[in-house]
Amino acid sequence: MTFALGALVLSASMGALSYFTTRHFLVGERESTAVHDAVVNAIYVSQNIAAQTTDIVQILTTADKITPNSNSHSLLEERGSVWYERTFSVTQSEIPASLRSLVLRRGTPGSQTYTFDGRTQIAVGIPIKSVQGAYFEIFDVSELGHTLRVLALAIFGAGAVTTLLGAVLGRWASGRSLRPLTGVSRAAVAISEGDLGTRLVSAAGDPDLAALTSSFNRMVDQLQERIEREARFTSDVSHELRSPLTTLAASLEVLEAQASSLSPTGRRALELLSADVRRFQRMVGDLLEISRSDSGAAEVSLEEVDPGELVRQAVAAAQRSLPPDVPAPPVEVDPAVAGTHLWVDKRRFERVISNLLENASLYGGGATLVRVAPGDVVAADGRSVLVSVEDAGPGLAPTERTKVFERFYRGHTAFQRGTGTGTGLGLALVAEHVRLHGGHVWAEESGSGGARFTVELPGHLAETDDEHELSPGGIEA
């Protein structure tokens, strides 16, 4: 846009400049020709008058013929009042008064360009002392005006074309010069979304761009190295913790089997020990899971499932890992979901549900409802599916609703049940698992004032014809 405006201003001023220069030059040229012709004629006229060979009109006619190239008319003024002229087409009134007074009163030759009756004319006056008058010649230079009009038109046309070309060229050039920046911004977005493998292709030719590209890539290299080092560290720590933990857990189970032979104090100590070893075990498992996800090494093995069946099974499975006194929540499946299937990694989904139920049991007095309903996101091959877990606890303050998905975030613990606490990674893992499925999760207030966690997953229409498509590798894919 700026470029087009620039082109407009530039072409307009260039046009105007060349128009006026050309006009000045052409008019000047024509004027000097006219003066030259008029001087020649004036000499001829004054010599003939002095010789008194023929009458004055005859002399003037001949004078006009000496310079045949110009469309001119000669006039002669004698003693300030008597006018001789070749034809009646031109009269002395056409001569500008200022020129006449200059020539007659001052006795100085002069010329003037002016417009008379729509025509451009040049009048040249030369005093002739022998007749106490002056010789005037009027040149019709209308063709000059015509030329100038054509010139103006041509310049205007050229200006318009230049402006247009400028706009097009500007767009192209700015697109071209901004292309590397578009690349940079696209790469930055990709990197911020977690794709650390993104690099800029080094631009050949432009040294400025090459410098930008290499320093950008160097920065991303360092960032990636750092992130990977951190993820590796978490992963290494978790791995190293696993071995002693395996020994601990196995030995503890042996002890638990013999708990009846321990003293009450010993049994209490064993209970505390086993509860925390189990928690520790889960925490290490969760940390490993999260560090795999962070380093981009998480693998998802997707299966096609019916959402209602999936959620019912997941709730039943999750219930087994919760304390026996926590009642199982009812599972409500909206009939509108029928016919929609999901692609899920069942292991991960089971963790999503069991973590949400555990969270409800720890902070919300237990889940009161698990609901499966159609979502609002409609894609070409089906609509999304919402799975929500509600509790009747104190709910979440609006400021807490995103924070609860952070790692090791601890909210208010007023409603926390028992002594057992979570790993602090439960909801962070929920978010991570859901993200790996291309879905998202959020927390809000349930109808009864408790908390509601909703998972939205992309769904697709189930094939109605299930029996007939036989493909050897299909299901393993």
Add this chain to the structure above:
Amino acid sequence: MASRILVVEDDERIRSSMRLALEAEGYEIDEAASGEEALELFSEHPADVVLIDLMLPGMDGFECCRALRRQSAVPIIIVTARADTHDVVAGLEAGADDYVTKPFVTKELGARIRALLRRVRPVDEQPTVLAFGDLELVPEEGVLRHAGEGGEVHCTKTEFRLLCELASSPNKVLSREQLLDRVWGYDYFGDGRLVDVHIRRLRTKIEPDPALPRHILTVRGMGYKLVP
């Protein structure tokens, strides 16, 4: 007589604790600190189940698994770092029947071992010989052979049980969940890759062209079925 379990694990403390825990469940335990030692021990005292940690010094768990498989159909459980890595599939392809992830709960490990030791479940009114293609399956004898010349096809106990489940309801689609439940004793959230890898291995043994199976067919989005 108690079942014998060979534990292949390089960490001595884990080995000891596993021995304690599994002995408490009533198993007899053999310990091996490396793959080489495990193979030697196994040829002297064949175990009923082998537990192999994938990360071993020297010969790794995969190689140990393959070497054992070459000489025996013994059920093998691999112990792996994570369930979502290539390790699981690579271990299953090396011949393992099942896997557990560290740190595992001994009760869960016990359940996996019991499922693998379980005999083929007798199905009511099941014919003694199941036939498909030119193959004959005799569940009670644990034999799979070619009908004509009678040459036996060697497969592991898990592969055999999987084939029995499919062959006892010919032309009926069995979902992966059903197969996981009946063969491995898993619930709905068992790992479907167990079924897929075992089906793949079975195909290489019984299908003339494993890439274009004629007997064990995949039914997209549903499961597998056996066509005689």
